[in-house]
Structure formats: structure tokens, C-alpha cells
Amino acid sequence: MSLKEDIAKHKASLPLRYTQEWLQARFREFYATAEPELPPRFTAREWGMLGWGGKMMQRHLAFRSEGELQARLAREAPAHVYHSVAYYAHPSAGKMNEKQWQAADLIFDLDADHLPEMELLKQGKISFGALMEITRGQAVRLAEDFLLGDLGLALEDLQLVFSGGRGYHVHVRAPAVLELPSGARRELADYLTGLDADGERLLVDAGHVIDDGYKKKFRSDLRLPATDAPGWQGRVARYASAWLTEAQALPPDERLARLESLPGVGSKLAKRAQLDGTPQEVFDTLPRRAQTALRDAALIACAVHADEPVTGDLHRLIRLPGTLHGGTGLLARSVTLDELRDFDPYRQATALGDAPVKVRSAVKHPVAMGDIAALEPGEVAELPAAQGAYFMARGFATLEVEA
Numbered sequence: 449m450s451l452k453e454d455i456a457k458h459k460a461s462l463p464l465r466y467t468q469e470w471l472q473a474r475f476r477e478f479y480a481t482a483e484p485e486l487p488p489r490f491t492a493r494e495w496g497m498l499g500w501g502g503k504m505m506q507r508h509l510a511f512r513s514e515g516e517l518q519a520r521l522a523r524e525a526p527a528h529v530y531h532s533v534a535y536y537a538h539p540s541a542g543k544m545n546e547k548q549w550q551a552a553d554l555i556f557d558l559d560a561d562h563l564p565e566m567e568l569l570k571q572g573k574i575s576f577g578a579l580m581e582i583t584r585g586q587a588v589r590l591a592e593d594f595l596l597g598d599l600g601l602a603l604e605d606l607q608l609v610f611s612g613g614r615g616y617h618v619h620v621r622a623p624a625v626l627e628l629p630s631g632a633r634r635e636l637a638d639y640l641t642g643l644d645a646d647g648e649r650l651l652v653d654a655g656h657v658i659d660d661g662y663k664k665k666f667r668s669d670l671r672l673p674a675t676d677a678p679g680w681q682g683r684v685a686r687y688a689s690a691w692l693t694e695a696q697a698l699p700p701d702e703r704l705a706r707l708e709s710l711p712g713v714g715s716k717l718a719k720r721a722q723l724d725g726t727p728q729e730v731f732d733t734l735p736r737r738a739q740t741a742l743r744d745a746a747l748i749a750c751a752v753h754a755d756e757p758v759t760g761d762l763h764r765l766i767r768l769p770g771t772l773h774g775g776t777g778l779l780a781r782s783v784t785l786d787e788l789r790d791f792d793p794y795r796q797a798t799a800l801g802d803a804p805v806k807v808r809s810a811v812k813h814p815v816a817m818g819d820i821a822a823l824e825p826g827e828v829a830e831l832p833a834a835q836g837a838y839f840m841a842r843g844f845a846t847l848e849v850e851a
Contacts, residue, residue, distance in 0.1 A: 606621075
């Protein structure tokens with residue numbers, strides 16, 4: 449490399465270095481007074497920290513007191529802080545088989561990257577903010593419908609956390625789940641998606657035998673389960689009932705078009721449907737193809753897409769609530785179920801204050817922090833620190849240094 453090329457490379461790296469130094473300084477200010485939310489039995493957990501600038505993860509850490517952890521955070525101001533979901537006899541042992549696993553929290557990681565709607569984002573059909581809203585809705589459904597509903601867990605056994613990044617973590621610490629093996633945990637993650645559900649059993653078959661005098665035949669006759677039926681049957685029934693109720697409220701032409709929108713249901717089948725009566729009565733008279741299309745739509749609409757490898761991993765490290773996310777500058781924050789229903793991370797998970805900072809866009813397309821702030825390509829803007837940190841931590845902008 450020539451001297452000229454070396455100087456050019458050095459100059460190009462300066463904005464990134466200054467940006468990283470600014471971010472770490474803000475993190476250090478935060479950790480000087482922060483009080484992270486320690487998990488139960490934190491002295492039995494393995495800890496991990498990731499520094500700035502691509503440094504390797506420090507693992508196999510253990511802390512004997514809250515003060516010891518806080519002192520290290522204030523001293524190093526890492527970009528990311530994690531603790532193990534597992535409890536160990538020897539958490540600082542350098543090899544996993546020497547740690548002596550005792551139990552582990554059950555973890556569900558809901559990340560925008562794992563949603564089917566991610567494809568819509570890639571196609572430019574929805575915004576990242578809209579994708580985050582879908583992820584938040586999945587977290588509510590997971591807690592309310594599956595964990596509290598189907599599994600009968602108590603609210604006090606759950607910790608709901610905005611991850612600081614692109615989603616939410618749900619920690620389950622009910623005694624009954626702590627010793628579940630990896631396979632059972634993966635089955636729970638599969639259950640959330642309706643994966644491998646027996647479609648025929650999600651509907652009630654009220655069929656009967658027909659005797660025409662020559663031979664007996666069984667005629668299948670599908671019916672909608674009760675809306676208060678347990679598990680996926682009730683979920684399908686509630687979805688189908690709501691869908692049909694909305695269809696009944698439409699003008700006749702739009703009602704027909706709504707039926708035709710179901711996969712595999714053309715105009716001929718739609719015209720055969722009778723949309724008068726209760727949702728249960730209407731469903732029971734729908735053509736078979738319309739019934740199964742509604743069932744399949746319910747499976748898609750009601751699924752929760754947790755990251756299965758995270759749920760099944762008995763040794764996983766998970767982000768510590770009350771710490772900052774080095775990829776966004778946002779706070780990983782515990783929320784109640786009521787708070788989660790309308791939680792806005794871009795307003796409610798900022799922690800770096802409002803002191804002004806000047807940033808320069810580093811990407812060739814517009815970027816946004818929800819509906820709070822936005823940057824155009826090439827733009828130099830003065831923003832509150834929390835917003836500037838978001839764009840810089842995500843790699844969307846660099847610190848603008850005055851000459």
C-alpha cells in the first residue's frame with residue numbers, strides 16, 4: 449500500500465473511531481450510576497461482555513455481588529452485557545462440562561428477523577417500525593395467550609423484556625420449567641407456531657354414517673369448535689368467528705369478495721356460502737374448502753415465531769435487563785404486560801439523554817428511528833444524544849467532528 453493510500457485509509461477510519469469513542473463515553477456515563485436488573489441467583493450464572501470495535505466476547509465471568517458487577521460495567525462500559533439462562537455450580541469454569549449445569553430459565557426470543565413479515569420489509573412493502581409493532585404484538589400474544597392461557601403459568605413467573613434491539617425476550621422462571629431438557633423446550637417453541645398441528649383435529653368432525661341399503665358410508669361434516677375450547681382449537685374458533693363477523697358487516701358485494709379472498713375459494717364456492725346467522729352457524733354451512741382455508745389462515749395469523757434455537761439452548765447467554773444495547777444505544781428494559789400492550793421502544797427505552805450531538809448520514813437511503821427522527825442520505829443533523837446514538841450505533845451515521 450502506498451503512503452497516499454495509507455493516509456486515505458487512515459482518514460476514512462477516523463469518523464468510525466470517533467463515533468465508537470463517543471458511544472463508549474456515553475455508555476460509561478450511563479453505567480456510572482446505573483443499577484441493572486439482576487436475575488435470580490445471579491452468583492450462579494455465567495456472565496459475558498462484548499467490547500467495542502470487534503473485540504472478542506469475554507465469557508466465563510462470575511460475580512459475587514451486585515457492586516462487583518456495577519464496578520466492572522462502570523470501568524469497561526461494554527457494548528453488550530449478557531448472563532446465562534442456566535444456573536451452574538461453577539459458573540466461571542472455562543469448559544462447559546466443568547460448570548456443572550443445575551437448571552435453566554425457559555427463554556423465548558422474539559426477534560423481528562424471524563418473522564415471516566421480514567420478507568415484506570425486504571420488498572419495501574412495510575417499514576422497520578411496522579415490523580417492530582408486529583414483534584411487540586407477538587410478545588403480547590405469547591405471554592397472554594400461550595404462557596398464561598394454554599400453559600397456565602402465573603404472571604409473576606414471567607419477566608417481559610424489550611431486548612434493546614429488534615424484539616423482546618420472555619424469561620420463564622416457574623419451578624416446573626427449570627429442569628426441562630432441550631428437546632421439550634424446542635417442542636414448546638414449535639407449539640407456538642402450530643407446527644405439525646393435525647388440521648383435521650382443529651375442527652370438529654360431526655360426520656355420520658349413511659346407509660343406502662347396499663353399504664355404509666361415513667360422511668365427514670366439519671364444524672367450528674367452541675370459542676372457549678382449549679389450545680389451538682379455541683384459537684382457530686376465535687379467529688374464524690371474528691373473520692366471519694367482520695364479513696357479515698360488509699355490503700353484499702364486498703362480503704362476496706372477502707370470501708373469494710380465501711385461498712382456494714373462487715366465486716363459485718363463495719356464492720354457495722350462507723352468511724346469515726351466528727359465526728358458528730355460518731362456518732358450519734361453508735363449503736369444505738372455505739372451512740379449511742379459514743382454519744389455515746388462523747394457523748398463520750395466531751402463530752408466534754420465537755427463535756427455536758434460543759429456547760432449546762440450555763447454556764444460552766441472554767442480554768441483561770437494565771443495560772444498553774451496543775447496536776442501538778437503547779435500554780434493554782423490563783416491562784409489565786400492561787405496558788407491553790402499547791410499548792414504544794423509541795420513546796420508552798432511551799437512556800442517553802437530550803444533550804445535542806451532530807451526526808452525518810453514512811448510508812445511501814433514508815433511515816428512521818420509528819416516527820421520532822429520520823436522516824436523509826448525506827444529511828448532517830443535530831439530534832438529542834439518544835437519537836444520535838441510535839443512528840450511530842446502528843451504523844447509519846457517524847459523529848460529525850468539527851474541523
